[in-house]
Amino acid sequence: MADNDIMLDIRGLHASVGDIEILKGIDLQVKAGEVHAIMGPNGAGKSTLAATLAGRDNISVTQGSLTFDGEDLVPMTPEERSWKGIFLGFQYPVEIPGLSNANFMKAAVNEHRKQRGLGPVSAVEFLRMMKEKMALVEMDSSFSSRAVNAGFSGGEKKRNEVFQMAMLDPRLSILDESDSGLDVDALRIVGTGVDKLRRPDNATILITHYQRLLDYIVPDFIHVLYKGRIVMTGGKELAREIEDRGYDWIINTL
Amino acid sequence: METLELKEGGMKLRIEAGCSRSLLVMQQSDGVYPVDITLEQDASLDLAFIVLGDVRVDNSLSVNLVGRGATCRLRGLWLLGGKADVKFDVRMNHETGYCTSEQIFKGICSGSARSDFFGLIKVAPDAQKTDARQQCHNLLLTDDARANAKPQLEIYADDVICTHGATVGRLNDDELFYMRSRGISLDEAKRIQLTVFAAGALDIVPEDVSAGLEGWIEAISR
Numbered sequence: 001m002a003d004n005d006i007m008l009d010i011r012g013l014h015a016s017v018g019d020i021e022i023l024k025g026i027d028l029q030v031k032a033g034e035v036h037a038i039m040g041p042n043g044a045g046k047s048t049l050a051a052t053l054a055g056r057d058n059i060s061v062t063q064g065s066l067t068f069d070g071e072d073l074v075p076m077t078p079e080e081r082s083w084k085g086i087f088l089g090f091q092y093p094v095e096i097p098g099l100s101n102a103n104f105m106k107a108a109v110n111e112h113r114k115q116r117g118l119g120p121v122s123a124v125e126f127l128r129m130m131k132e133k134m135a136l137v138e139m140d141s142s143f144s145s146r147a148v149n150a151g152f153s154g155g156e157k158k159r160n161e162v163f164q165m166a167m168l169d170p171r172l173s174i175l176d177e178s179d180s181g182l183d184v185d186a187l188r189i190v191g192t193g194v195d196k197l198r199r200p201d202n203a204t205i206l207i208t209h210y211q212r213l214l215d216y217i218v219p220d221f222i223h224v225l226y227k228g229r230i231v232m233t234g235g236k237e238l239a240r241e242i243e244d245r246g247y248d249w250i251i252n253t254l
Numbered sequence: 255m256e257t258l259e260l261k262e263g264g265m266k267l268r269i270e271a272g273c274s275r276s277l278l279v280m281q282q283s284d285g286v287y288p289v290d291i292t293l294e295q296d297a298s299l300d301l302a303f304i305v306l307g308d309v310r311v312d313n314s315l316s317v318n319l320v321g322r323g324a325t326c327r328l329r330g331l332w333l334l335g336g337k338a339d340v341k342f343d344v345r346m347n348h349e350t351g352y353c354t355s356e357q358i359f360k361g362i363c364s365g366s367a368r369s370d371f372f373g374l375i376k377v378a379p380d381a382q383k384t385d386a387r388q389q390c391h392n393l394l395l396t397d398d399a400r401a402n403a404k405p406q407l408e409i410y411a412d413d414v415i416c417t418h419g420a421t422v423g424r425l426n427d428d429e430l431f432y433m434r435s436r437g438i439s440l441d442e443a444k445r446i447q448l449t450v451f452a453a454g455a456l457d458i459v460p461e462d463v464s465a466g467l468e469g470w471i472e473a474i475s476r
Contacts, residue, residue, distance in 0.1 A: 055435075056431060077440065078434035079439050094429055107433075108438055168436065168437065
């Protein structure tokens, strides 16, 4: 395996929130075209790992390295990481009353364009993009004028995350429990939406508790995170085993 | 919406029965401004204050709803920096029934600016079916900025709707991180948050006036 195939390279990563160390030595390599699922019991550090990748400022990396396309991510701001092609789908998407989805996405798309030396997106092109990506997650036309996540149901919020992912066309998406709190229809929409965005040149990390999302997006690898470390890595069949047997059989072998 | 120039030393306005006025007060220099406004039957008033910059302004405003069916929409927005010191003393007097008042105040303080808001809604014993609402929300952008908000209700009638809410807070880190994670720069994310916040007090103001505030918002967001 040549190192230049690796998109995301996490080595010996330790990270803390305040004085509390949450990640205690994570090693993970993600290549273009791959889907990795990260599973694990509550409190294992899954969401902290996602937030660390996105650059949340209350988390400090204390040891190890974190690179994306060979560049050190640690000193980068969240917006710089986004411009490089990293996207975080939030477990709890934030409500921004008073800001419409359309204006939110226009600001985001235009900043991405600015970084690539392009002018603002034209009104016609933006409308076309919105329409196409809204169709992907089955959002109706009223969605674009509604305030960002304000008053959205749980399912609508998660669909909005996938919509934003589609608008920004990231190279690496980290989806933090995009399947939690969804009914079967919303799960299907989120699952098939993410699966349709899969390409040989992008990669996805799915953080999930359940096998069911992985029926839609079949992962290449499943990692089990426990107490801040990856304690087991397997293929897609591992999810089924965890669903049947829980985590105890893994934890008990440690 | 017409522009109203306030006079130091006091000003009285009377909106006659059935008439409606829409007034904008822009304040960018120091002064003490007592204002007394009376609304007669079915009169309606939209009144917006916009206070900008490094100023010392002392506004005391009485709105007297003396005729049935009078309606007042009152707005205030202050975007302050430097050593600004702005006082708003608002008395909304519902003297008779079936009147409506709605107040929305939004303040942003940076630098070592301070604002003091005092808002009294007084409902007279005869003023049944009053609908009176008041909101005052403040954002502090620096450690040295200060905002006080004191709402007060004095209600002597029993069949009324009266609400008030007051907050003093800071920029919302979760919102900022969410926007930044989508590639919106920190400065732009702050600007968006302040614009959205201020917009709540600008609903009765023409679009060109609110658009004219963008530079002010940008200036205090940095």
